[in-house]
Amino acid sequence: MGRLVMKFGGTSVADLDRIRNVARHVEREVKAGHQVAVVVSAMAGATDRLVGWCREAAPVHDAREYDAVVASGEQVTAGLLAIVLQDTGIPARSWQGWQIAVRTDGVHGAARIVEIDGSELKKRLDQGQVAVMAGFQGIGPDKRITTLGRGGSDTSAVALAAALEARCDIYTDVDGVYTADPRIVTKARKLDRISYEEMLEQASLGAKVLQTRSVELAMVYKVPLQVRSSFESPDSENQNRPDGTGPGTLVCEEDKIVEQHVVSGIAYSRDEAKVSIRKVKDQPGISAAIFGPLAEADISVDMIVQNVSADGDTANITFTVSRKDLRKALEVLSEVKDKIGFSEFTHSADVAKVSVVGIGMRSHAGVAAKMFKSLADRGINIQAITTSEIKISVLIDEAYTELAVRALHQAYGLEAAA
Numbered sequence: 001m002g003r004l005v006m007k008f009g010g011t012s013v014a015d016l017d018r019i020r021n022v023a024r025h026v027e028r029e030v031k032a033g034h035q036v037a038v039v040v041s042a043m044a045g046a047t048d049r050l051v052g053w054c055r056e057a058a059p060v061h062d063a064r065e066y067d068a069v070v071a072s073g074e075q076v077t078a079g080l081l082a083i084v085l086q087d088t089g090i091p092a093r094s095w096q097g098w099q100i101a102v103r104t105d106g107v108h109g110a111a112r113i114v115e116i117d118g119s120e121l122k123k124r125l126d127q128g129q130v131a132v133m134a135g136f137q138g139i140g141p142d143k144r145i146t147t148l149g150r151g152g153s154d155t156s157a158v159a160l161a162a163a164l165e166a167r168c169d170i171y172t173d174v175d176g177v178y179t180a181d182p183r184i185v186t187k188a189r190k191l192d193r194i195s196y197e198e199m200l201e202q203a204s205l206g207a208k209v210l211q212t213r214s215v216e217l218a219m220v221y222k223v224p225l226q227v228r229s230s231f232e233s234p235d236s237e238n239q240n241r242p243d244g245t246g247p248g249t250l251v252c253e254e255d256k257i258v259e260q261h262v263v264s265g266i267a268y269s270r271d272e273a274k275v276s277i278r279k280v281k282d283q284p285g286i287s288a289a290i291f292g293p294l295a296e297a298d299i300s301v302d303m304i305v306q307n308v309s310a311d312g313d314t315a316n317i318t319f320t321v322s323r324k325d326l327r328k329a330l331e332v333l334s335e336v337k338d339k340i341g342f343s344e345f346t347h348s349a350d351v352a353k354v355s356v357v358g359i360g361m362r363s364h365a366g367v368a369a370k371m372f373k374s375l376a377d378r379g380i381n382i383q384a385i386t387t388s389e390i391k392i393s394v395l396i397d398e399a400y401t402e403l404a405v406r407a408l409h410q411a412y413g414l415e416a417a418a
């Protein structure tokens, strides 16, 4: 039956009852003959609480100690699940990142996995033991605990699956990937399949059902990836299809998708902030002079709009950064202001990015026009636009986020049949 990595997110392990439920899902797969490695998140709310304590202890703190604190949530659930599995008669043990080891780079708080040594786990799996790995954490070159950024247990799971040459099932609180966040679009439709590329765009544009890095890894290492619900009964007949896939959404190669849509989903992100610089000299080298120092300060700039200002000699430049980087971006601009010579800059964090995603866009005209018209019909002003081959994103007033997502969902005919 092969090796299987099963990942359970925070709401799926929120308390002991939920952990017992997880154990039943694991038991089902073990009984079906799989070698199982489980990756768990911290209990719902636990990581937020730990992050809050760090901030309360000191607003500016050592990132290495932050990691030591926030990685602890996963340690608890890994141990508890191993205890419950053992109690059910299933041989199991917990593993922390450093014990395996999950080696990462040294960027504390947002580390990237460099390598996972799967040899010891493979031996244990061959002997019939279930491995329960604490997600979200690894060990850096400085031999200290690192964490992978919020939502990072998805990435732990996919990376482990790649190391074990396993397939990977991500169990969460929804039964798959939808055409939009089901929490805000009640008529969103579950997709049977979605391509790695579209899922990657969705995730990076805000659909937090999978961490972006996890999709990247799945795509590179061709890990068969599935998103499914831990809330469906572990014993229901619906759990496994004859082709070996579950009842959720399969994230797979594009050519495995039979039913193609021009647009497969709408994503949104409130993690945006806008900076506008007014009256910059309109001459070669100015953009480099502004964006160079931002890049040096490790600030990623997303959307950029430049237009000539009323006097005809100067330009106005607007760009977006992630909200957490806003303060730093403003500091950098203050430092370079006199050297570059612009009159003023303003900023706003009351903006959101709404995106339509679909591989069908490559061969269909009119997708952008439909988006702009649909937003205009609702009186929603577009402040910036970016596009790629398979997505169009617009920046709008944050207050209209939900209205925009619902309007676009309807405009592209993504709603579930009544």
Ligand code: ADP
Residues within 6 Å of the ligand: 008, 009, 010, 011, 012, 041, 151, 171, 172, 173, 174, 176, 177, 178, 179, 180, 181, 182, 183, 202, 206, 207, 208, 209, 210, 265
């Ligand atoms: P977990 O704790 O299991 O990792 P997350 O909260 O990180 O779960 O991710 C699941 C959530 O992602 C869902 O509850 C849903 O609100 C949200 N979500 C956002 N966009 C989508 C989408 N397109 N399809 C499914 N879920 C989505």
Ligand code: ASP
Residues within 6 Å of the ligand: 009, 010, 041, 042, 047, 048, 073, 135, 136, 149, 150, 151, 152, 153, 154
């Ligand atoms: N517990 C971590 C978080 O809340 C990692 C995860 O759940 O994926 O971000």
Ligand code: MG
Residues within 6 Å of the ligand: 009, 151, 154, 208, 209, 210, 211
């Ligand atoms: Mg998550």
